[in-house]
Amino acid sequence: MMSPRILFSLLPAAAFAQVEAPPAPVERVHVVEKRPFTESGRTELTIFGPVQINSRFTKHAGVSAELAYHLRENLAVQAGVTWFPLAVQSGLTEELAHKVGQAPVASDALLLQGDALLGLELMPIYGKLDIFDGKILRLGVYLNAGLGAAKTRLQLRSSDSVGGRSFGDTGFRPAAGLGGGVRVFLNDRFTVRLELRDRVYSSYVSRVNGCGAADAAEIQKSGTSATGLSPGCSAASFGSNENDIKGAAASAESQLRSPSASVVNNLAFQGGLSWLF
Amino acid sequence: MRSRLTSIAFALLVAASSAHAAEVVYGPDGAPTVVQRKLHTMSSRWEAGLTLGTALNASLVDHYGGLLSVTYHPNEWADFGVELGANYTRVSALGQEVRSQLPPRANPRTGTANSGDDVRGADQMKGALLAMGRVAPIYGKINPFGEASVHFQAYALAGAGVGMFRHDSMDLCAAPGTAACDSFASESYTRPVGELGAGMRFYLSRTISLRTELRAFFHPATVVRGADLTQPGTGSTERYLGVLTVLGVGASALF
Numbered sequence: 001m002m003s004p005r006i007l008f009s010l011l012p013a014a015a016f017a018q019v020e021a022p023p024a025p026v027e028r029v030h031v032v033e034k035r036p037f038t039e040s041g042r043t044e045l046t047i048f049g050p051v052q053i054n055s056r057f058t059k060h061a062g063v064s065a066e067l068a069y070h071l072r073e074n075l076a077v078q079a080g081v082t083w084f085p086l087a088v089q090s091g092l093t094e095e096l097a098h099k100v101g102q103a104p105v106a107s108d109a110l111l112l113q114g115d116a117l118l119g120l121e122l123m124p125i126y127g128k129l130d131i132f133d134g135k136i137l138r139l140g141v142y143l144n145a146g147l148g149a150a151k152t153r154l155q156l157r158s159s160d161s162v163g164g165r166s167f168g169d170t171g172f173r174p175a176a177g178l179g180g181g182v183r184v185f186l187n188d189r190f191t192v193r194l195e196l197r198d199r200v201y202s203s204y205v206s207r208v209n210g211c212g213a214a215d216a217a218e219i220q221k222s223g224t225s226a227t228g229l230s231p232g233c234s235a236a237s238f239g240s241n242e243n244d245i246k247g248a249a250a251s252a253e254s255q256l257r258s259p260s261a262s263v264v265n266n267l268a269f270q271g272g273l274s275w276l277f
Numbered sequence: 278m279r280s281r282l283t284s285i286a287f288a289l290l291v292a293a294s295s296a297h298a299a300e301v302v303y304g305p306d307g308a309p310t311v312v313q314r315k316l317h318t319m320s321s322r323w324e325a326g327l328t329l330g331t332a333l334n335a336s337l338v339d340h341y342g343g344l345l346s347v348t349y350h351p352n353e354w355a356d357f358g359v360e361l362g363a364n365y366t367r368v369s370a371l372g373q374e375v376r377s378q379l380p381p382r383a384n385p386r387t388g389t390a391n392s393g394d395d396v397r398g399a400d401q402m403k404g405a406l407l408a409m410g411r412v413a414p415i416y417g418k419i420n421p422f423g424e425a426s427v428h429f430q431a432y433a434l435a436g437a438g439v440g441m442f443r444h445d446s447m448d449l450c451a452a453p454g455t456a457a458c459d460s461f462a463s464e465s466y467t468r469p470v471g472e473l474g475a476g477m478r479f480y481l482s483r484t485i486s487l488r489t490e491l492r493a494f495f496h497p498a499t500v501v502r503g504a505d506l507t508q509p510g511t512g513s514t515e516r517y518l519g520v521l522t523v524l525g526v527g528a529s530a531l532f
Contacts, residue, residue, distance in 0.1 A: 053333070056371075091398075092397075092398060095398075096375060099394045099395075101380050124421075125420065125421045127419030127420060129418075130417065131414050131415050139419070141421075
Protein backbone atom coordinates (compact mmCIF):
# COMPACT_ATOMS: atom_id res chain seq x y z
CA MET A 1 0.00 0.00 0.00
CA MET A 2 1.31 3.45 -1.05
CA SER A 3 1.70 5.97 1.73
CA PRO A 4 -0.33 9.25 1.66
CA ARG A 5 2.91 11.27 1.41
CA ILE A 6 3.88 9.52 -1.86
CA LEU A 7 0.35 10.04 -3.23
CA PHE A 8 0.50 13.80 -2.56
CA SER A 9 3.92 14.03 -4.13
CA LEU A 10 2.50 12.56 -7.39
CA LEU A 11 -0.40 15.07 -7.66
CA PRO A 12 1.65 18.04 -9.00
CA ALA A 13 3.17 15.73 -11.62
CA ALA A 14 -0.31 14.73 -12.79
CA ALA A 15 -1.35 18.35 -12.99
CA PHE A 16 1.81 19.20 -14.92
CA ALA A 17 1.11 16.39 -17.37
CA GLN A 18 -2.38 17.83 -17.96
CA VAL A 19 -1.05 21.33 -18.62
CA GLU A 20 1.45 20.04 -21.13
CA ALA A 21 -1.18 18.24 -23.20
CA PRO A 22 -1.47 19.68 -26.76
CA PRO A 23 -4.18 22.35 -27.06
CA ALA A 24 -7.41 21.04 -28.42
CA PRO A 25 -8.63 22.52 -31.70
CA VAL A 26 -11.34 25.13 -31.34
CA GLU A 27 -14.66 23.65 -32.33
CA ARG A 28 -17.36 25.85 -33.78
CA VAL A 29 -20.76 24.53 -32.97
CA HIS A 30 -23.54 25.55 -35.33
CA VAL A 31 -26.82 25.80 -33.54
CA VAL A 32 -30.02 26.00 -35.51
CA GLU A 33 -32.75 27.20 -33.25
CA LYS A 34 -36.08 25.74 -34.16
CA ARG A 35 -38.78 28.31 -34.75
CA PRO A 36 -41.51 28.00 -32.17
CA PHE A 37 -44.12 28.16 -34.95
CA THR A 38 -44.27 28.49 -38.68
CA GLU A 39 -46.32 30.59 -41.11
CA SER A 40 -45.91 28.06 -43.89
CA GLY A 41 -49.25 26.73 -45.16
CA ARG A 42 -51.22 29.30 -43.19
CA THR A 43 -53.42 32.23 -44.20
CA GLU A 44 -52.91 35.72 -42.85
CA LEU A 45 -55.50 38.49 -42.67
CA THR A 46 -54.13 41.98 -42.05
CA ILE A 47 -55.86 45.29 -41.42
CA PHE A 48 -53.67 48.32 -42.12
CA GLY A 49 -54.06 52.05 -41.59
CA PRO A 50 -52.12 53.75 -44.42
CA VAL A 51 -51.16 57.45 -44.24
CA GLN A 52 -49.48 59.23 -47.15
CA ILE A 53 -46.08 60.67 -46.23
CA ASN A 54 -45.09 62.39 -49.50
CA SER A 55 -48.04 64.75 -49.40
CA ARG A 56 -46.92 67.68 -51.52
CA PHE A 57 -50.09 68.30 -53.54
CA THR A 58 -52.37 65.61 -52.11
CA LYS A 59 -53.02 63.94 -48.78
CA HIS A 60 -54.42 60.48 -48.23
CA ALA A 61 -55.37 58.38 -45.22
CA GLY A 62 -57.47 55.26 -45.14
CA VAL A 63 -57.84 51.61 -44.35
CA SER A 64 -56.50 48.55 -46.10
CA ALA A 65 -57.24 44.81 -45.86
CA GLU A 66 -54.86 42.17 -47.11
CA LEU A 67 -55.22 38.41 -47.35
CA ALA A 68 -52.02 36.40 -47.76
CA TYR A 69 -51.38 32.70 -48.10
CA HIS A 70 -47.88 31.65 -47.01
CA LEU A 71 -46.66 29.10 -49.54
CA ARG A 72 -43.45 28.77 -47.56
CA GLU A 73 -41.99 30.43 -44.48
CA ASN A 74 -40.53 33.18 -46.62
CA LEU A 75 -42.88 33.35 -49.60
CA ALA A 76 -46.53 34.36 -49.74
CA VAL A 77 -49.11 35.25 -52.35
CA GLN A 78 -51.29 38.16 -51.35
CA ALA A 79 -54.34 40.14 -52.41
CA GLY A 80 -55.26 43.48 -50.91
CA VAL A 81 -57.79 46.26 -51.19
CA THR A 82 -57.36 49.82 -49.93
CA TRP A 83 -59.89 52.58 -49.47
CA PHE A 84 -58.91 56.18 -48.80
CA PRO A 85 -61.89 58.05 -47.28
CA LEU A 86 -59.49 61.00 -46.92
CA ALA A 87 -58.20 61.73 -50.43
CA VAL A 88 -58.03 65.48 -50.88
CA GLN A 89 -55.74 68.26 -52.06
CA SER A 90 -53.05 69.21 -49.54
CA GLY A 91 -53.02 72.42 -47.54
CA LEU A 92 -50.23 73.70 -49.79
CA THR A 93 -52.31 73.13 -52.93
CA GLU A 94 -55.31 74.99 -51.52
CA GLU A 95 -53.09 77.75 -50.15
CA LEU A 96 -51.40 78.29 -53.51
CA ALA A 97 -54.81 78.47 -55.18
CA HIS A 98 -56.15 81.02 -52.69
CA LYS A 99 -53.11 83.19 -52.16
CA VAL A 100 -51.28 83.26 -55.49
CA GLY A 101 -53.89 81.85 -57.88
CA GLN A 102 -51.79 78.83 -58.87
CA ALA A 103 -52.59 75.12 -59.03
CA PRO A 104 -50.66 71.97 -59.88
CA VAL A 105 -51.44 70.27 -63.18
CA ALA A 106 -54.26 67.74 -62.94
CA SER A 107 -51.98 64.70 -63.19
CA ASP A 108 -49.94 65.83 -60.15
CA ALA A 109 -53.07 66.41 -58.09
CA LEU A 110 -54.93 63.23 -59.05
CA LEU A 111 -56.40 61.62 -55.96
CA LEU A 112 -56.44 57.92 -55.15
CA GLN A 113 -59.81 56.78 -53.82
CA GLY A 114 -58.80 53.15 -53.53
CA ASP A 115 -56.99 50.27 -55.17
CA ALA A 116 -56.93 46.50 -55.47
CA LEU A 117 -53.59 44.70 -55.86
CA LEU A 118 -52.52 41.09 -56.31
CA GLY A 119 -48.90 40.19 -55.65
CA LEU A 120 -46.14 38.29 -53.91
CA GLU A 121 -44.32 38.77 -50.65
CA LEU A 122 -40.78 37.64 -49.93
CA MET A 123 -39.49 37.57 -46.35
CA PRO A 124 -35.76 36.89 -46.68
CA ILE A 125 -34.63 38.22 -43.31
CA TYR A 126 -35.54 36.65 -40.02
CA GLY A 127 -34.58 37.96 -36.62
CA LYS A 128 -35.67 38.54 -33.08
CA LEU A 129 -35.98 41.38 -30.64
CA ASP A 130 -36.72 42.04 -27.04
CA ILE A 131 -38.40 44.97 -25.34
CA PHE A 132 -36.76 46.36 -22.19
CA ASP A 133 -34.89 43.06 -21.83
CA GLY A 134 -38.20 41.28 -21.45
CA LYS A 135 -39.96 38.80 -23.67
CA ILE A 136 -38.20 37.84 -26.89
CA LEU A 137 -40.27 38.30 -30.04
CA ARG A 138 -39.58 36.98 -33.56
CA LEU A 139 -39.54 39.33 -36.52
CA GLY A 140 -39.30 39.10 -40.27
CA VAL A 141 -38.25 41.74 -42.77
CA TYR A 142 -40.16 41.49 -46.03
CA LEU A 143 -40.56 42.98 -49.48
CA ASN A 144 -43.69 42.82 -51.58
CA ALA A 145 -44.85 43.77 -55.04
CA GLY A 146 -48.20 43.68 -56.75
CA LEU A 147 -50.23 44.74 -59.75
CA GLY A 148 -53.82 45.88 -60.00
CA ALA A 149 -56.11 48.82 -60.56
CA ALA A 150 -56.71 52.15 -58.85
CA LYS A 151 -59.85 54.26 -58.63
CA THR A 152 -59.06 57.98 -59.02
CA ARG A 153 -60.76 61.36 -58.72
CA LEU A 154 -59.96 65.05 -59.04
CA GLN A 155 -60.84 67.75 -56.55
CA LEU A 156 -62.91 70.49 -58.17
CA ARG A 157 -63.74 72.75 -55.22
CA SER A 158 -61.63 73.61 -52.15
CA SER A 159 -62.49 72.95 -48.52
CA ASP A 160 -63.49 76.55 -47.75
CA SER A 161 -65.89 76.82 -50.68
CA VAL A 162 -69.59 77.16 -49.98
CA GLY A 163 -70.77 73.57 -49.70
CA GLY A 164 -67.25 72.27 -49.05
CA ARG A 165 -65.08 70.15 -51.32
CA SER A 166 -66.43 68.56 -54.47
CA PHE A 167 -64.83 65.95 -56.67
CA GLY A 168 -64.97 64.69 -60.24
CA ASP A 169 -64.60 61.06 -61.17
CA THR A 170 -61.57 60.28 -63.36
CA GLY A 171 -62.04 56.52 -63.54
CA PHE A 172 -59.79 53.52 -63.09
CA ARG A 173 -56.05 53.45 -63.78
CA PRO A 174 -53.51 50.61 -63.84
CA ALA A 175 -51.59 50.53 -60.58
CA ALA A 176 -48.67 48.79 -58.95
CA GLY A 177 -47.53 48.48 -55.38
CA LEU A 178 -44.02 48.14 -53.99
CA GLY A 179 -43.45 47.74 -50.30
CA GLY A 180 -41.08 46.80 -47.55
CA GLY A 181 -41.68 46.28 -43.88
CA VAL A 182 -41.29 44.40 -40.65
CA ARG A 183 -43.55 41.71 -39.23
CA VAL A 184 -43.25 41.18 -35.46
CA PHE A 185 -44.81 37.95 -34.20
CA LEU A 186 -46.63 38.58 -30.92
CA ASN A 187 -47.49 34.87 -30.74
CA ASP A 188 -48.36 32.09 -33.18
CA ARG A 189 -51.60 33.82 -34.23
CA PHE A 190 -51.06 37.57 -34.14
CA THR A 191 -48.43 39.80 -35.68
CA VAL A 192 -47.84 43.53 -35.81
CA ARG A 193 -46.77 44.91 -39.18
CA LEU A 194 -45.07 48.19 -40.04
CA GLU A 195 -44.67 48.88 -43.72
CA LEU A 196 -43.72 51.51 -46.26
CA ARG A 197 -45.80 51.08 -49.41
CA ASP A 198 -45.38 52.95 -52.67
CA ARG A 199 -48.60 52.89 -54.67
CA VAL A 200 -47.74 53.80 -58.24
CA TYR A 201 -50.49 54.66 -60.70
CA SER A 202 -50.84 56.23 -64.09
CA SER A 203 -52.41 59.67 -64.00
CA TYR A 204 -53.26 60.63 -67.56
CA VAL A 205 -56.27 62.93 -67.16
CA SER A 206 -58.42 63.77 -70.17
CA ARG A 207 -61.97 63.40 -68.84
CA VAL A 208 -63.75 64.28 -65.60
CA ASN A 209 -67.16 62.72 -64.92
CA GLY A 210 -66.98 61.43 -68.49
CA CYS A 211 -66.59 64.96 -69.88
CA GLY A 212 -63.70 66.37 -71.87
CA ALA A 213 -62.44 69.96 -71.79
CA ALA A 214 -64.90 71.10 -74.51
CA ASP A 215 -67.82 69.49 -72.64
CA ALA A 216 -66.76 71.15 -69.39
CA ALA A 217 -66.54 74.54 -71.14
CA GLU A 218 -70.05 74.09 -72.50
CA ILE A 219 -71.41 73.11 -69.06
CA GLN A 220 -69.63 76.09 -67.49
CA LYS A 221 -71.40 78.35 -70.02
CA SER A 222 -74.88 76.80 -70.13
CA GLY A 223 -75.20 74.74 -66.94
CA THR A 224 -77.82 72.00 -67.06
CA SER A 225 -79.08 73.21 -70.41
CA ALA A 226 -75.75 72.44 -72.10
CA THR A 227 -76.13 70.60 -75.41
CA GLY A 228 -73.88 68.63 -77.71
CA LEU A 229 -72.09 66.86 -74.88
CA SER A 230 -70.07 63.68 -75.46
CA PRO A 231 -71.77 60.34 -74.78
CA GLY A 232 -71.47 59.55 -71.07
CA CYS A 233 -71.05 63.20 -70.08
CA SER A 234 -73.78 64.73 -67.95
CA ALA A 235 -73.96 68.22 -66.47
CA ALA A 236 -75.80 66.84 -63.43
CA SER A 237 -72.70 64.89 -62.40
CA PHE A 238 -70.96 68.18 -61.44
CA GLY A 239 -73.37 69.21 -58.70
CA SER A 240 -76.89 69.52 -57.40
CA ASN A 241 -77.65 73.12 -58.38
CA GLU A 242 -76.82 75.44 -61.23
CA ASN A 243 -74.13 77.36 -59.37
CA ASP A 244 -72.34 74.23 -58.17
CA ILE A 245 -72.50 72.70 -61.63
CA LYS A 246 -71.07 75.76 -63.37
CA GLY A 247 -68.34 76.25 -60.71
CA ALA A 248 -67.23 72.63 -60.76
CA ALA A 249 -67.30 72.51 -64.56
CA ALA A 250 -65.14 75.66 -64.67
CA SER A 251 -62.60 73.97 -62.40
CA ALA A 252 -62.69 70.81 -64.51
CA GLU A 253 -62.26 72.81 -67.70
CA SER A 254 -59.21 74.65 -66.35
CA GLN A 255 -57.62 71.37 -65.29
CA LEU A 256 -58.43 69.60 -68.57
CA ARG A 257 -57.48 72.46 -70.87
CA SER A 258 -53.85 71.34 -70.95
CA PRO A 259 -53.91 67.53 -70.92
CA SER A 260 -51.32 66.18 -68.49
CA ALA A 261 -49.86 62.77 -67.87
CA SER A 262 -47.66 61.51 -65.12
CA VAL A 263 -46.92 58.52 -62.94
CA VAL A 264 -47.89 59.30 -59.38
CA ASN A 265 -46.05 57.79 -56.43
CA ASN A 266 -48.27 57.70 -53.39
CA LEU A 267 -45.86 56.76 -50.61
CA ALA A 268 -47.62 55.65 -47.45
CA PHE A 269 -46.57 54.47 -44.04
CA GLN A 270 -48.94 51.82 -42.78
CA GLY A 271 -49.18 50.01 -39.50
CA GLY A 272 -51.36 46.95 -39.11
CA LEU A 273 -52.38 43.91 -37.13
CA SER A 274 -52.47 40.42 -38.61
CA TRP A 275 -54.28 37.24 -37.72
CA LEU A 276 -52.71 33.96 -38.82
CA PHE A 277 -55.00 30.97 -39.15
CA MET B 278 -33.65 29.01 -9.81
CA ARG B 279 -31.77 30.61 -12.68
CA SER B 280 -28.65 31.19 -10.53
CA ARG B 281 -28.81 27.58 -9.35
CA LEU B 282 -28.96 26.33 -12.93
CA THR B 283 -26.12 28.67 -13.85
CA SER B 284 -24.05 27.30 -10.96
CA ILE B 285 -24.71 23.76 -12.05
CA ALA B 286 -23.88 24.60 -15.66
CA PHE B 287 -20.69 26.36 -14.57
CA ALA B 288 -19.68 23.42 -12.36
CA LEU B 289 -20.31 21.04 -15.24
CA LEU B 290 -18.25 23.22 -17.55
CA VAL B 291 -15.29 23.30 -15.13
CA ALA B 292 -15.48 19.58 -14.56
CA ALA B 293 -15.72 18.84 -18.24
CA SER B 294 -12.87 21.15 -19.21
CA SER B 295 -10.56 19.52 -16.71
CA ALA B 296 -11.32 16.16 -18.23
CA HIS B 297 -11.34 16.99 -21.96
CA ALA B 298 -10.87 20.61 -23.07
CA ALA B 299 -12.43 20.06 -26.54
CA GLU B 300 -15.55 18.28 -25.44
CA VAL B 301 -18.81 19.99 -26.40
CA VAL B 302 -21.17 20.58 -23.52
CA TYR B 303 -24.75 19.41 -23.99
CA GLY B 304 -27.70 20.52 -21.96
CA PRO B 305 -30.41 18.32 -20.47
CA ASP B 306 -32.33 18.23 -23.78
CA GLY B 307 -29.27 17.14 -25.71
CA ALA B 308 -28.70 20.51 -27.39
CA PRO B 309 -25.44 22.40 -27.04
CA THR B 310 -25.53 25.00 -24.31
CA VAL B 311 -26.19 28.45 -25.82
CA VAL B 312 -26.07 31.67 -23.90
CA GLN B 313 -28.34 34.43 -25.25
CA ARG B 314 -27.43 38.00 -24.36
CA LYS B 315 -26.93 41.48 -25.76
CA LEU B 316 -23.85 41.65 -27.89
CA HIS B 317 -23.41 45.38 -27.52
CA THR B 318 -24.00 46.94 -24.13
CA MET B 319 -24.56 50.67 -23.76
CA SER B 320 -24.45 51.39 -20.02
CA SER B 321 -22.03 54.07 -18.83
CA ARG B 322 -20.82 54.91 -22.32
CA TRP B 323 -20.57 58.17 -24.23
CA GLU B 324 -21.80 58.52 -27.77
CA ALA B 325 -20.84 61.04 -30.45
CA GLY B 326 -22.89 61.03 -33.62
CA LEU B 327 -23.30 62.85 -36.90
CA THR B 328 -26.56 62.62 -38.82
CA LEU B 329 -27.02 64.02 -42.31
CA GLY B 330 -30.56 64.79 -43.30
CA THR B 331 -33.00 66.37 -45.69
CA ALA B 332 -36.46 67.81 -45.08
CA LEU B 333 -39.42 65.80 -46.36
CA ASN B 334 -42.35 68.15 -45.97
CA ALA B 335 -40.99 71.58 -46.88
CA SER B 336 -42.08 71.76 -50.52
CA LEU B 337 -41.27 75.44 -50.92
CA VAL B 338 -37.85 75.25 -49.27
CA ASP B 339 -34.93 72.81 -49.58
CA HIS B 340 -33.11 71.80 -46.41
CA TYR B 341 -29.86 69.82 -46.40
CA GLY B 342 -27.93 69.60 -43.19
CA GLY B 343 -26.28 67.80 -40.35
CA LEU B 344 -26.84 67.23 -36.67
CA LEU B 345 -23.90 66.68 -34.35
CA SER B 346 -24.78 65.03 -31.05
CA VAL B 347 -22.99 64.06 -27.85
CA THR B 348 -24.91 61.94 -25.37
CA TYR B 349 -24.33 59.82 -22.29
CA HIS B 350 -25.94 56.42 -21.66
CA PRO B 351 -26.60 55.95 -17.92
CA ASN B 352 -28.17 52.55 -18.60
CA GLU B 353 -29.00 50.15 -21.42
CA TRP B 354 -32.10 51.86 -22.71
CA ALA B 355 -31.71 55.62 -22.31
CA ASP B 356 -29.30 58.40 -23.13
CA PHE B 357 -29.35 62.17 -23.00
CA GLY B 358 -27.17 64.98 -24.25
CA VAL B 359 -26.94 67.94 -26.59
CA GLU B 360 -27.31 68.37 -30.34
CA LEU B 361 -26.05 71.07 -32.66
CA GLY B 362 -27.61 71.31 -36.11
CA ALA B 363 -26.79 73.34 -39.20
CA ASN B 364 -28.63 73.37 -42.52
CA TYR B 365 -27.99 74.65 -46.00
CA THR B 366 -31.35 76.03 -47.11
CA ARG B 367 -32.76 77.65 -50.23
CA VAL B 368 -36.07 78.32 -51.95
CA SER B 369 -36.97 75.12 -53.81
CA ALA B 370 -37.69 74.74 -57.52
CA LEU B 371 -41.41 74.73 -56.71
CA GLY B 372 -40.97 77.92 -54.69
CA GLN B 373 -39.16 79.60 -57.59
CA GLU B 374 -41.95 78.47 -59.93
CA VAL B 375 -44.54 80.00 -57.61
CA ARG B 376 -42.58 83.26 -57.52
CA SER B 377 -42.34 83.38 -61.30
CA GLN B 378 -46.12 83.23 -61.80
CA LEU B 379 -47.40 85.67 -59.22
CA PRO B 380 -50.51 87.74 -59.89
CA PRO B 381 -49.99 91.49 -60.44
CA ARG B 382 -49.37 93.66 -57.37
CA ALA B 383 -51.93 96.21 -58.54
CA ASN B 384 -54.94 96.21 -60.80
CA PRO B 385 -53.51 96.92 -64.28
CA ARG B 386 -56.57 98.93 -65.33
CA THR B 387 -57.21 101.02 -62.21
CA GLY B 388 -53.78 100.94 -60.54
CA THR B 389 -55.40 100.02 -57.23
CA ALA B 390 -53.11 98.00 -54.99
CA ASN B 391 -54.00 94.33 -54.58
CA SER B 392 -53.83 92.71 -51.18
CA GLY B 393 -52.47 89.26 -50.48
CA ASP B 394 -51.30 86.75 -47.88
CA ASP B 395 -47.88 85.25 -47.49
CA VAL B 396 -47.67 81.47 -48.03
CA ARG B 397 -47.13 79.18 -45.05
CA GLY B 398 -44.44 76.54 -44.79
CA ALA B 399 -41.58 78.62 -46.20
CA ASP B 400 -39.50 78.90 -43.01
CA GLN B 401 -35.88 77.87 -43.32
CA MET B 402 -34.26 76.38 -40.22
CA LYS B 403 -30.62 77.44 -40.52
CA GLY B 404 -29.44 76.00 -37.25
CA ALA B 405 -30.52 74.62 -33.89
CA LEU B 406 -29.14 73.86 -30.45
CA LEU B 407 -31.11 71.28 -28.51
CA ALA B 408 -31.05 69.26 -25.31
CA MET B 409 -32.20 65.77 -26.22
CA GLY B 410 -33.20 62.51 -24.54
CA ARG B 411 -33.55 59.14 -26.22
CA VAL B 412 -35.26 55.94 -25.08
CA ALA B 413 -34.36 52.66 -26.75
CA PRO B 414 -36.76 49.99 -25.53
CA ILE B 415 -36.18 47.53 -28.38
CA TYR B 416 -33.00 45.57 -29.00
CA GLY B 417 -32.81 42.84 -31.59
CA LYS B 418 -30.89 41.10 -34.29
CA ILE B 419 -31.51 40.01 -37.82
CA ASN B 420 -29.64 37.67 -40.13
CA PRO B 421 -29.60 39.35 -43.53
CA PHE B 422 -26.60 37.52 -45.01
CA GLY B 423 -26.39 33.85 -44.12
CA GLU B 424 -24.95 33.46 -40.65
CA ALA B 425 -23.84 37.08 -40.34
CA SER B 426 -26.09 38.76 -37.82
CA VAL B 427 -26.75 42.47 -37.48
CA HIS B 428 -27.73 43.75 -34.07
CA PHE B 429 -30.02 46.74 -33.90
CA GLN B 430 -31.78 49.03 -31.50
CA ALA B 431 -35.00 50.99 -32.08
CA TYR B 432 -35.44 54.27 -30.26
CA ALA B 433 -37.67 57.29 -29.77
CA LEU B 434 -36.33 60.73 -28.96
CA ALA B 435 -37.51 64.12 -27.79
CA GLY B 436 -35.75 67.41 -27.29
CA ALA B 437 -36.08 71.15 -26.86
CA GLY B 438 -33.90 74.15 -27.57
CA VAL B 439 -33.58 77.14 -29.84
CA GLY B 440 -33.52 77.43 -33.61
CA MET B 441 -32.21 80.06 -35.99
CA PHE B 442 -34.70 80.70 -38.80
CA ARG B 443 -34.91 82.69 -42.00
CA HIS B 444 -38.15 83.40 -43.79
CA ASP B 445 -38.10 84.36 -47.47
CA SER B 446 -41.56 85.31 -48.62
CA MET B 447 -42.94 83.56 -51.68
CA ASP B 448 -45.10 86.47 -52.83
CA LEU B 449 -44.43 89.63 -50.78
CA CYS B 450 -41.89 91.99 -52.30
CA ALA B 451 -39.03 93.68 -50.46
CA ALA B 452 -39.41 97.00 -52.33
CA PRO B 453 -42.52 99.17 -52.80
CA GLY B 454 -44.06 99.59 -56.24
CA THR B 455 -46.33 97.93 -58.72
CA ALA B 456 -43.73 96.21 -60.89
CA ALA B 457 -42.90 92.53 -60.58
CA CYS B 458 -40.71 91.68 -57.57
CA ASP B 459 -36.95 91.91 -57.98
CA SER B 460 -36.39 90.76 -54.42
CA PHE B 461 -38.67 89.28 -51.81
CA ALA B 462 -39.29 90.22 -48.20
CA SER B 463 -37.20 88.26 -45.74
CA GLU B 464 -36.39 88.21 -42.06
CA SER B 465 -34.23 86.20 -39.67
CA TYR B 466 -35.14 85.31 -36.11
CA THR B 467 -34.50 82.94 -33.23
CA ARG B 468 -37.36 80.84 -31.90
CA PRO B 469 -37.83 77.97 -29.43
CA VAL B 470 -37.81 74.55 -31.07
CA GLY B 471 -39.08 71.19 -29.93
CA GLU B 472 -38.39 67.86 -31.58
CA LEU B 473 -39.88 64.37 -31.62
CA GLY B 474 -38.42 61.48 -33.52
CA ALA B 475 -37.82 57.79 -33.91
CA GLY B 476 -35.08 55.74 -35.47
CA MET B 477 -33.00 52.62 -35.62
CA ARG B 478 -29.37 51.94 -34.85
CA PHE B 479 -27.50 49.13 -36.61
CA TYR B 480 -24.27 48.05 -34.92
CA LEU B 481 -21.26 47.56 -37.13
CA SER B 482 -19.10 46.85 -34.10
CA ARG B 483 -19.12 47.58 -30.38
CA THR B 484 -17.88 51.10 -31.15
CA ILE B 485 -19.42 52.07 -34.49
CA SER B 486 -23.09 52.02 -35.41
CA LEU B 487 -25.17 53.39 -38.27
CA ARG B 488 -28.41 55.23 -37.59
CA THR B 489 -31.44 56.13 -39.62
CA GLU B 490 -34.13 58.30 -38.14
CA LEU B 491 -37.12 60.52 -38.73
CA ARG B 492 -37.46 63.75 -36.75
CA ALA B 493 -40.15 66.40 -36.60
CA PHE B 494 -39.08 69.87 -35.47
CA PHE B 495 -41.84 72.09 -34.10
CA HIS B 496 -41.55 75.86 -33.86
CA PRO B 497 -43.86 78.87 -33.48
CA ALA B 498 -44.18 80.40 -36.95
CA THR B 499 -45.88 83.48 -38.32
CA VAL B 500 -47.33 84.45 -41.67
CA VAL B 501 -48.45 87.87 -42.94
CA ARG B 502 -52.09 88.24 -43.97
CA GLY B 503 -53.92 90.99 -45.81
CA ALA B 504 -50.77 92.82 -46.91
CA ASP B 505 -50.80 95.64 -49.44
CA LEU B 506 -48.75 94.02 -52.20
CA THR B 507 -47.32 97.39 -53.26
CA GLN B 508 -46.13 98.35 -49.75
CA PRO B 509 -43.76 96.06 -47.79
CA GLY B 510 -44.33 95.75 -44.06
CA THR B 511 -48.11 96.02 -44.22
CA GLY B 512 -50.74 93.51 -43.14
CA SER B 513 -51.34 91.59 -39.94
CA THR B 514 -49.48 88.63 -38.52
CA GLU B 515 -51.01 85.22 -37.96
CA ARG B 516 -49.36 82.60 -35.75
CA TYR B 517 -49.27 78.90 -36.46
CA LEU B 518 -47.23 75.83 -35.50
CA GLY B 519 -44.49 75.19 -38.03
CA VAL B 520 -43.41 71.59 -38.56
CA LEU B 521 -40.26 70.48 -40.34
CA THR B 522 -39.89 66.72 -40.88
CA VAL B 523 -36.34 65.53 -41.51
CA LEU B 524 -35.14 62.12 -42.65
CA GLY B 525 -31.61 61.49 -41.47
CA VAL B 526 -28.87 58.92 -41.91
CA GLY B 527 -25.76 58.97 -39.79
CA ALA B 528 -23.10 57.22 -37.77
CA SER B 529 -22.23 57.07 -34.09
CA ALA B 530 -19.10 56.29 -32.14
CA LEU B 531 -19.54 54.79 -28.67
CA PHE B 532 -16.67 55.02 -26.24
